[in-house]
Amino acid sequence: MKLWGGRFAKKTDYLVEDFHSSISFDQRLYRQDIQGSIAHARMLGKQGIITIEEADQLARALESIQQDIEAGLVTFEVDAEDIHMNIEKILTERVGEAGKKLHTARSRNDQVALDIRLYLKEEIKEVARLLVALQKVMLDLADQHLTTVMPGYTHLQKAQPITFAHHLMAYFQMFTRDIERLQDCFKRVDVMPLGSGALAGTTFPIDRNYVREQLGFAGITMNSLDGVSDRDFAVEFCGAASLIMMHLSRFSEEIVLWSSNEFRFITLDDGFSTGSSIMPQKKNPDVAELVRGKTGRVYGDLMGLLTVLKGLPLAYNKDMQEDKEALFDAVDTVKKCLLVFAPMIKTMKVNKQVMRSGVTGGFINATDAADYLAxxxxxxxxxxEIVGKMVLCCEQKGKSLEELTFEEMKEFSPVFEEDIYEKISPEKCVEARNVPGGPAPQAVSAAINLGREALAKILVWL
Known part of the structure; x- marks a missing residue:
């Protein structure tokens, strides 16, 4: 019989059993569910709602159930619907009447809200740890390439010379903001909803702050309706995850381009590349392409969750069962992508000379020639305008700016001196941009040091 079956005179249709059940995916919340139930049982005992002996018995039994689940000794049942009812059913089978008392002053509505928050608190920090691991790889790589000159692009056209270190540090800044978003999201996840009941709290003299302390939450929800029906923290995480994936996807796109024969800026390690079933010469950047592809999947999780919630009246509605698969998928996808991305970057070979040769052509030093005159x-x-005319002349003559003779340069402006050739060399173009945030080796080195300091602070939070 269902744990809620007293009001029903007929069994649930077998088609509904499968359609209604969430145990196939929410079983991953078993640890959080047991953790919350133990804290709840302890509170019931402390408040005299059940006896201390019953609370101890329930806590011991729940700990035993967790051990058995982790040992693979528990088979969850579809007709018990979800992880909450499965665990309560097993508990009641093991301890009898005391097991039936665990749900006093609690609803599945506030129970599931609690479990998701406990789960997401852990996962937010795990995602942040993986981001930090990637950032450490990027800092080390940037340190090695402070003077590795490469073309910078706008509109995918050569624009100005930069360094590979400077390029890497752009993504470092993006991932730093991603961690900041996770930290901010964590504040709103770190609020305990248990005690909200189904929607209107409970008549029992519970101690919500005791449970909060036991479970390590920073605060409690201040409205019972909101406590059970709020999922904006999950939406917020999926939004942060979508931005992480967007940044990974942009980086992946560049890796795909850079590893092509047309660019040859990098060579991916064989361990992070794949081949073709028909073309023996192929070495494909499949990891980067998959990361790029999985970005749309996380976007879908975000849009799916937003769509589920958009028309729901207060408080809990069964639609909200759809929150878990989207949230779980976003968490899993981001973690998998970060897990493989860091070693892919760490093991790739940077072809310095090819990058340097990429700076020639495209009049990449034209801005510096204009700055020289200014x-x-x-x-x-x-x-x-003067330099624009020089570029047009060079295109007609098949020359680069630095290939113009000094006499030719003087025809465009008498201001030019012999030192113009040094000023428009790619290395000097980069070195001259020694401003905070600029590509000069000294400026990037300072940014790397600041990056290491920032990561140290994040590790304290983790």
Whole structure:
């Protein structure tokens, strides 16, 4: 008989049993469910709602059930619907009448809200740990390539010379903001809903703050309706996860480009590449492509959860059972992508000379030629026009700016001096941009040091 079956005169249709059940996916919450139930039982005993002896008996039995689950000795039942009812059913079978008292002053509505929050608190920090691990790899790699000059792009056209270190640190900053979003999301997850009951609290003299302390929450929910029907913290996590995936996807796109024969900026390690079933020469960047592809999956989790919630009246509705698969999938996908991304980056070979040769062509030093004139008191707009005409001339003659003779340069502006050739060399173009946030080795080195300091602070939180 169902634990809620007293009001029903007929068994649930077998089609509904399977459709209604969530045990196939919410069983991963067994540890959080048991943790919450133990704290709840202890509180019931402390408050005299059940005896201390019964509370101890329930806690010991729940701990034993967890051990048996982890030893593979428990088979969950579909007709028990979910992880909460499965564990309560097993508990009652083991301890009898005391097991039936555990649900006093509690509803599955606040129970599941608690379990999801306990789960997400753990997973937020795990995702952050994986981001930190990736960032450490990026900092080390950036340190090695402070002077590795490469072309920077806008519109996927060569724009200005930068360094590979500077490029890496751009993604480092993105991932830092991702961690900050996770930290902010954590604050709203770290609120305990147990005690909200089904929607209107309980008439029993419970001690919510005792349970909060036992479970390590920072606060309690302040409205019972909100406590059971709120899932915006899950939406917020999926939003943060979507941004993480967006950043990974952009990085992946560049890895795909850079590893192509057209670029050859990097060579991926064989352990993080795959081949073709028909073309023996192929070495495919499948890891990066899969990360790029899985980004849409996490976006879908976010949109699915938003859509589930958009029309729900207060308080709990069965629609909200759909929150878990989306949330679990977002967590799993982000973790898997981060787990494989860091070693892929760490093991790839950076082809310095190819990157350096990529700086030639495309008039990548044109801005520096204009800055040279502006520094000699030529209004920048005039300088811009002068260099634009020089680029047009070079295109017609099949030359680069630095291949123009000094006499040819003087024809465009008498302000040019012999030192122009040094000023527009790619290395000097990079070195001259020694401002905070710029690509000069000194500026990037400072950014790396600040990055290491930031990670140290994040590790304290973790």
């Amino acid at each position: 520094a000699k008191n030529v209004p920048f707009r005039e300088a811009h």
